[in-house]
Amino acid sequence: MRTKNSEIAVKIFLLVVSVILVGLIIAWSTGVFKDKRNDLNQGTEKINDVLGTMADFDLLIYDGNIISGERVADLIEEVKEKKIDMAIGVKTIAASEIKFYNYSLVSGSEGDKLGSEQKDTPPTKKTEANYINPKGKFKGEVRKDENDNIIGLVFEQEK
Known part of the structure; x- marks a missing residue:
């Protein structure tokens, strides 16, 4: 047991x-x-x-760097194709002001903001003021909003 x-x-x-x-x-x-x-x-x-x-x-990489007009035109097309919410501004020697593509850029007291959508494409005629010369040199500048987000690139043609 x-x-x-x-x-x-x-x-x-x-x-x-x-x-x-x-x-x-x-x-x-x-x-x-x-x-x-x-x-x-x-x-x-x-x-x-x-x-x-x-x-x-x-x-x-565009901030303060100089790139060709051909690359600027390609960048405008790339941003439009990818539908990126960003403004691309170009000031040529012949133009008196910056021409925006994709979106406009509005500068205010609180910083830059995206404006309205722009449907324009860069002109192809050499006689137009906003014509982007493919061989021209453009100095880039990055624009940011108050949250430090990149909302635009502005390119100014160098002489």
Whole structure:
């Protein structure tokens, strides 16, 4: 009789130990899963930040640099094709003021803001004041809003 009771006690003990071990393994794996999910979320946030910075970097290369008129015209077309909410302004030597493409740019006391959508395309006749000479040199300037978002590029033709 005693051996039967001791065998039952051992089986109950092993069963209790097994349940405790399974519970610990489940708790550990749940904690690991939560940690990995948090790591994944942080990684995703970092990737999004880097992508945003890279997009800004692509536009910041124009700030203070001189590019050809051909590249300016290509940039206007690229911005229109990709439907980017950004103003591209061009001031040629023959023009008295800046001509905006894609969107206008409104300067105010609180900083620059996007204005109305512009449907114009750069003129192709050399006799027009806003004609962008493909061989001309244009100095770029980046324009930002009050939140430091790039909302426009303005190019002025150099003599």
